Amino acid sequence: MDLHLDISSPDGRRAGLERALRDAVRGGRLAPGARLPATRRLAEEVGVSRGTVKAAYDQLIAEGYLTARQGSGTVVALLPATQDRPSESRTRTRAPRFDLRPGSPDVGAFPADTWLKAVRRAVATAPVSAYDYGDPLGRIELRTALSEYLGRARGVVAPPERILVTSGAVQGLALLTRVLEGGTVAMEDPGLPFHREVVRHGGGRVVPVPVDELGARPDDLPAADAVVVTPAHQYPTGVTLHPSRRRALTDWARARGALVVEDDYDGEFRYDRQPVGALQGMAPGQVVYLGTASKTLGPALRLGWMVLPPQLVGPLADAKLHSDHSTESIGQLALAELIRSHAYDRHVRTCRLRYRRRRDLLMERLGARWRVRGIAAGLHALVEVGDEEAVLARADAEGLAVGSLGEHWHAAGSRQGLVVGYGTPREGAYPQALEVLARVLELGQPQAPSLGLPSGPLRF
Structure with missing residues (x-):
């Protein structure tokens, strides 16, 4: 592997090499598990003796930055999260257990x-x-x-x-x-x-x-x-x-x-x-x-x-x-x-049959009790609800992600609903996702008011 290191240091080249490797590990430029060059190769690249590289490796192994494995050479150790090296997990948002957000197909x-x-x-x-x-x-x-x-x-x-x-x-x-x-x-x-x-x-x-x-x-x-x-x-x-x-x-x-x-x-x-x-x-x-x-x-x-x-x-x-x-x-x-x-063409036809089955399952589970729109085509449907914010809060508590009609208006709109995507979930997870959605809807009003689609503009 190529490795960029600045080993200049007033304390000598060995100290400079140790510092450069230590900073690379701390800063994440050398990821946990990354295998370092052999001592002979690194010595040639940075212009020091092989003994200097081996001494630097030994020092960082002692400090816990590196580990030496028999037959695997010297690799970067897995360090605990620190203030100057943020844990990746802290930057991630919580993934939903069930994803019925619109916009994506079944990438699986x-x-x-x-x-x-x-x-x-x-x-x-x-x-x-x-x-x-x-x-x-x-x-x-x-x-x-x-x-x-x-x-x-x-x-x-x-x-x-x-x-x-x-x-x-x-x-x-x-x-x-x-x-x-x-x-x-x-x-x-x-x-x-x-x-x-x-x-x-x-x-x-x-x-x-x-x-x-x-x-x-x-x-x-x-x-x-x-x-x-x-x-x-x-x-x-x-x-x-x-x-x-x-x-x-x-x-x-x-x-x-x-x-x-x-x-x-x-x-x-x-x-x-x-x-x-x-x-x-x-x-x-x-x-x-x-x-x-x-x-x-x-x-x-x-x-x-x-x-x-x-x-x-x-x-x-x-x-x-x-x-x-x-x-x-x-x-x-x-x-x-x-x-x-x-x-x-063959792939599109296969997907069309798969998504139609999903659409049919959605209607079978929800269509008798809630007003579901936009089911003739596409990868999503609109389920009308009476209190969008309350339904979304219940969905979030259940680990269910779903789209909302409210965010789609240019300004505040009077009609409320859930935009349910049935393309995203994997095949095995989809029926359970629908059960969770039905439970979320049932926790509120037994049935959303029949708002209908008026002949005029959908304005508030």
């Missing part, structure tokens, strides 16, 4: 073997250019594969030259905000708070557009440069944007020279019929389509994509270039291989 279902095979095939056939700096738009192999997949599976008009590969959908939203140069962005109310912060962080001004049982309300759209919507499965209410609203949104964009940003975060997962096609197919010149592999494969891959109107390709590619230059290539090539071989 990641197709590791299939992905590894795709990586191997991709690396075996990759051109030398794949290991150089990449095109800001992304690898042409992935853009070509996405063009075919998005067209047939999501109804998106997606020529490869209008696709930009991003490091996740959030980066796509951030890049678009930058290109809008601090413009006004209308965002659904209720909607994902983090996405609002992404827009604000990029210099954009956020204004709300209310949501009702038909989705975002185009008649209430304020003057804006763009509107961000989740048509297939609105987050967090779970409603699907009505066809008349789709037409009204694209008409609004054409009339104002504005953009509709379609966040298709979980559009592949529909349980009562075929997945609803993307809004982008109705108006490719007015709609920016955001897609991601985070819900179908896993967030850790950091792979997303934008399908852009022609006039935005150049500006977004330039913004990507000056953000992180390009998304890493090997993951792009592996995903392209998955799509071309239809292994991606």
Whole structure:
């Protein structure tokens, strides 16, 4: 191992070596269990005799900083937590026993073997250019594969030259905000708070557009440069944007020279019929389509994509270039291989069946006593409750993590509820998590009031 040590000391080189090693252990630069270089090797590297290194090692072994194991050399000892070396456990928040928070898939279902095979095939056939700096738009192999997949599976008009590969959908939203140069962005109310912060962080001004049982309300759209919507499965209410609203949104964009940003975060997962096609197919010149592999494969891959109107390709590619230059290539090539071989389709179908079973189990346990919304698609449902804060407090006491509707409003909202994610738990833990959720709900009112979804905006 390479080891950076400054052994300069007025007390001599042995004392300097001891101090340098001691400080490295105390400061955490040498982790517990790390194996130190052999005495001969370290002596050559720092320019002292082997006897000086051995004496320094012996001194630190005596002090308890190092240990010597037969056949394993000299390693860093496990020290108790001190004020100058904080214990890792003190920085961690308590993990919930049961996690029903929305936003993530079942990462335990990641197709590791299939992905590894795709990586191997991709690396075996990759051109030398794949290991150089990449095109800001992304690898042409992935853009070509996405063009075919998005067209047939999501109804998106997606020529490869209008696709930009991003490091996740959030980066796509951030890049678009930058290109809008601090413009006004209308965002659904209720909607994902983090996405609002992404827009604000990029210099954009956020204004709300209310949501009702038909989705975002185009008649209430304020003057804006763009509107961000989740048509297939609105987050967090779970409603699907009505066809008349789709037409009204694209008409609004054409009339104002504005953009509709379609966040298709979980559009592949529909349980009562075929997945609803993307809004982008109705108006490719007015709609920016955001897609991601985070819900179908896993967030850790950091792979997303934008399908852009022609006039935005150049500006977004330039913004990507000056953000992180390009998304890493090997993951792009592996995903392209998955799509071309239809292994991606097979995985999505498998996940769709798994999540439908989870959705059905949720309805079987809760649907008879509580009003559950947004169950036709996606990886979460909205359970209406009368006193959100009280329910959340009981859930926390039971070690249950669950989302709340209250945090999704732009301002205080009158409707209260739990946003229950059924993608996150591992298969074996999910039934017990539902039992805990049911018990938490039963500890309060026997049944939440029937608030319904009014025909007007969901305002307080």
